[in-house]
Every structure is written in C-alpha cells, then in structure tokens.
Amino acid sequence: SQQGEEDPQALSIQEGENATMNCSYKTSINNLQxxxxxxxxxxxxxxxxxxxxxxxxxGRLRVTLDTSKKSSSLLITASRAADTASxxxxxxxxxxxGKLTFGQGTILTVHP
Amino acid sequence: DTAVSQTPKYxxxxxxxxxxIKCEQNLGHDTMYWYKQDSKKFLKIMFSYNNKExxxxxxxxxxxxxxxxxxxxxxxxxxxxxxxxxAVYFCASSQGVGSDTEAFFGxxxxxxVV
Numbered sequence: 001s002q003q004g005e006e007d008p009q010a011l012s013i014q015e016g017e018n019a020t021m022n023c024s025y026k027t028s029i030n031n032l033q034x035x036x037x038x039x040x041x042x043x044x045x046x047x048x049x050x051x052x053x054x055x056x057x058x059g060r061l062r063v064t065l066d067t068s069k070k071s072s073s074l075l076i077t078a079s080r081a082a083d084t085a086s087x088x089x090x091x092x093x094x095x096x097x098g099k100l101t102f103g104q105g106t107i108l109t110v111h112p
Numbered sequence: 113d114t115a116v117s118q119t120p121k122y123x124x125x126x127x128x129x130x131x132x133i134k135c136e137q138n139l140g141h142d143t144m145y146w147y148k149q150d151s152k153k154f155l156k157i158m159f160s161y162n163n164k165e166x167x168x169x170x171x172x173x174x175x176x177x178x179x180x181x182x183x184x185x186x187x188x189x190x191x192x193x194x195x196x197x198x199a200v201y202f203c204a205s206s207q208g209v210g211s212d213t214e215a216f217f218g219x220x221x222x223x224x225v226v
Contacts, residue, residue, distance in 0.1 A: 040220070
C-alpha cells in the first residue's frame with residue numbers, strides 16, 4: 001500500500017510560528033503530493049515533489065523528501081490563522097490510475 | 113465558476129432509501145473520482161472513470177453504483193442506504209491518470225443516514 005501516515009495527528013501553534021508536519025510511507029514511490037482541507041471543504045492541492053527531488057518550495061511552503069527513510073515533511077513558515085486546516089500527504093507510484101491514498105491527516109490549528 | 117461542483121451539499125435520509133449525488137466539472141478533465149471520508153477523516157477512493165470508462169472500482173458494496181453520462185459528469189447512486197454509509201462523499205477530477213496527477217476536489221456531500 002502507498003498510503004501515507006501523517007504525524008502528528010494534531011498541531012497547535014501561534015500565528016507567526018512555523019509548523020512542521022511529517023508523512024511516512026512504506027513502498028517505493030514516484031512522487032508525493034500534499035493537500036490541504038479546510039473545515040467543511042474539499043481537498044486542495046498544495047505541492048508535488050518527485051522521487052528525484054530532495055526539497056521543493058512554494059511560497060511559505062517547504063517540502064522535503066527522503067526516499068531512503070520513506071518520509072516527507074511539510075513546513076509552513078510564518079503561519080497565519082488562515083492556515084488552520086487538515087493536511088494530507090499522498091505518496092504515489094507505479095500504475096495508480098490517478099488514485100490518491102491518504103492517511104488521517106494532521107489537523108493544524110493556528111491561533112491568532 | 114466552481115471547478116468541481118457537487119449536489120446536494122447535505123443529504124439526510126432514512127435507512128433503506130435510495131439516493132443520488134451528482135458531480136460536474138468544468139475543467140475539461142478526462143478523469144473523475146468518488147472518494148469517501150469517514151468520521152475519522154480517512155479519505156478512501158471508491159471509483160474512478162477515465163473518458164467515461166470505469167478504471168477503479170475499490171471494494172465497495174454493490175449498493176453503490178457510479179454513472180458517468182459524459183466526461184464532465186459523474187454521479188453516485190446508493191441503494192438501500194445503511195447507517196454505516198453516513199460520511200462525506202467527495203467528487204474529484206484530474207487530467208490524465210499518471211501517478212503525478214493533481215486532483216481537484218468538490219466541496220463534498222455530507223450524507224447522514226438516520
């Protein structure tokens with residue numbers, strides 16, 4: 001299974017702090033995506049990192065991938081109250097037919 | 113314009129009823145999906161259609177039947193609803209089916225079976 005497991009399950013921080021979420025998986029992958037889900041909404045794609053990449057940036061987001069440890073991390077710098085959401089990783093590889101396999105997500109709460 | 117829209121957003125119904133959820137995407141994508149999110153937030157794929165052909169059919173009770181009349185629409189019909197069917201159902205779409213495919217999700221349909 002290529003399901004990712006996010007850790008921690010919940011994270012509570014103050015506005016302006018950095019938030020780090022981790023994702024572990026068990027099989028070889030071609031890439032890994034991160035998605036955000038605001039309360040009562042659908043998932044929104046944040047970033048994709050390929051297996052030959054170690055780090056990728058997008059605005060305040062920084063994603064790392066360590067294929068030897070089968071893990072990825074998502075760092076949100078200078079967090080804002082609007083970053084409050086659940087964050088999911090989706091590792092993928094092989095013939096997935098576009099299927100995304102998610103874990104339980106990390107619930108991030110950013111206090112103003 | 114909403115890219116992936118689902119109707120209804122909320123659905124409360126009694127056990128044993130039959131209900132449908134509709135999904136439409138205006139992104140011109142060729143692949144659509146149904147996902148189910150349970151009360152613990154686990155999100156699991158149920159079905160996927162590529163160019164109106166069923167390509168993913170996970171272990172789902174046959175009370176659930178997807179229908180794709182065209183590439184822009186994917187509906188989900190559920191017969192004989194059970195309490196355990198209560199969940200949030202998400203429709204999604206993508207262009208292509210590669211492992212790096214980005215999915216676009218609808219806002220979800222919260223189904224409550226009483």
